[in-house]
Amino acid sequence: MHDTISSSQAPRAIRALPEDISGLAVFLDIDGTLLDIAPTPEAVIVPPGLPQALERLSARLDGALALVTGRSVETVDRLLETAGIAVCGLHGAEQRDAAGRITRPETTEAFERARALLRNRLALLPGTLFEDKGAAIAAHYRLAPDREGEVRALMAELAREVGESWVLQQGKQVVELRPRGRDKGAALTAFMAVEPFRTRRPLAIGDDVTDEAMFAAANGLDGLSVRVGDDGRPSLARGRAASPAAVRAWIARVAA
Ligand SMILES: O=P(O)(O)OC[C@H]1O[C@H](O[C@H]2O[C@H](CO)[C@@H](O)[C@H](O)[C@H]2O)[C@H](O)[C@@H](O)[C@@H]1O
Numbered sequence: 001m002h003d004t005i006s007s008s009q010a011p012r013a014i015r016a017l018p019e020d021i022s023g024l025a026v027f028l029d030i031d032g033t034l035l036d037i038a039p040t041p042e043a044v045i046v047p048p049g050l051p052q053a054l055e056r057l058s059a060r061l062d063g064a065l066a067l068v069t070g071r072s073v074e075t076v077d078r079l080l081e082t083a084g085i086a087v088c089g090l091h092g093a094e095q096r097d098a099a100g101r102i103t104r105p106e107t108t109e110a111f112e113r114a115r116a117l118l119r120n121r122l123a124l125l126p127g128t129l130f131e132d133k134g135a136a137i138a139a140h141y142r143l144a145p146d147r148e149g150e151v152r153a154l155m156a157e158l159a160r161e162v163g164e165s166w167v168l169q170q171g172k173q174v175v176e177l178r179p180r181g182r183d184k185g186a187a188l189t190a191f192m193a194v195e196p197f198r199t200r201r202p203l204a205i206g207d208d209v210t211d212e213a214m215f216a217a218a219n220g221l222d223g224l225s226v227r228v229g230d231d232g233r234p235s236l237a238r239g240r241a242a243s244p245a246a247v248r249a250w251i252a253r254v255a256a
């Protein structure tokens, strides 16, 4: 049976991040998990040494490390320079395996119209921000929280126009249109079906609504799931980590 989220349901076991990572396959979200949340997507700070620590963690896990994010694979490569690590982008829709093979969803004319429309409409809403991620588009309102209603209404309108192949994704002061059909849970499950992940136990670490699918998938494979931060929202994650800084400190410890 699949896990479901209920505010009255406590996680089955509260655990911290495990100090023994032998036999684990690790799935890491990026924004709010590896990196601190910043005012804009481009303003994130990658602490010195983090890419090298991720490479060491991957080596410790015999390659069974994947970054599973809402960002595009291209952006992850630019930010983290971790070409040797498997990446799944656009909340599960876009993938680059550790061998460098990239799978990208195609767009449609309707989606291209929506992209142009969103770019133009957000330019008229001061403080909002358009993010172009290829087969996904995002409308940010972190710098203009009073625009949330307008942004949500606009994205709902675009979702109707692009049709069934895209779905709305809520996030931290962002609304996105991402390809339907593959979420972060499906991404984790696909990784776990192949080497070097296959014989290991998954550990999913994330902070946001989009990570719940990954937590459910990890839990369903008798794995571990850890939620970073706590905004009071119910979560399927069975463990907690205080902050991205705590996650980075854990990586530095277990990868040493
Ligand atoms: O799945 P993730 O790796 O957590 O990515 C989720 C989204 O993260 C980014 O937006 C969020 O982080 C920004 C930088 O801290 C912040 O300014 C924004 O308000 C957050 O929503 C990213 O821009 C999105 O594309 C990702 O989907």
Ligand SMILES: [Mg+2]
Residues within 6 Å of the ligand: 029, 030, 031, 032, 033, 206, 207, 208
């Ligand atoms: Mg996140």
